[in-house]
Amino acid sequence: MNAPLDAGPTDPQDFGFLVGDWEVAHRRRTDFLDAGSAWAEFAATSRCWSLFDGAGNIDEMDVPGQGWMGLTLRLRDRASGLWSLHWSSSRSGRLFPPVIGGFTDGRGDFYGDDTYDGKDVRVRYVWSGISRDTARWEQAFSVDGEKSWVTNWVMEFTRRRVPASGTPAG
Template identity: 65%
Template structure:
């Protein structure tokens, strides 16, 4: 069952390897790969957090604001980029079972088409995590993965041995 501390694993600094379709709706589209860094910090005693994603290779920044609803026992994930200056419609969901996989769903539009959006967090450990976005054009019957991020925790400079 989801708790206000589901994303505690994500606090800190990360290197991020992106793999993103050139066309989010075309299964035959090629992929682009690029790097980034991310920093996540806690708010509201763990019931909210923000991560800022810096993508210098492509010249943009983004953030995700995550909010835990204690009554519904679920999270809303709210993505924004400096390029658009707006918050995209949230995806809502929870972590299940052992808390190492979370699925979050919402509705949006892409290139003028209504899409169902799915974010999945998985592969969670002390040093790594995996995020995947997929779109559905048929209300969730079929999904097309269009963006993945592989997170690797950056070493804590305070814990590095001194020369």
């Protein structure tokens, strides 16, 4: 499915909502390819900052209960207007292949190709439920040419409040 790539140019500020500090509630399948596998739940914090006047950003996620950190580099291609999202984890220290796409009507759809457990997978990221203080991200894999998807990771973002003293809450 190439619909997100055909959606046309997106706004360079599409990911502006993500800049700042967040609490993140994770739900992740214990087996990314098995829709019947159990969900593991854990918490994280995330901090995102803008690059290139909003045409890029980086977020760093700290997942202390799991013993790792992650980051996403997002860049908007100036020629096509599409975004490429590149994930990395302290567990591997490498960038995974990007997912590419854009936003339509407040929803971001991004697609790419990767491998998981030795199998070729089509990857889909969806950003939705976006407001000033909340956002939802989900990842799904397809092994059958996008006929079916297994949603295997969901993150619910809630903006961290900064008290009047200037130090983060909590």
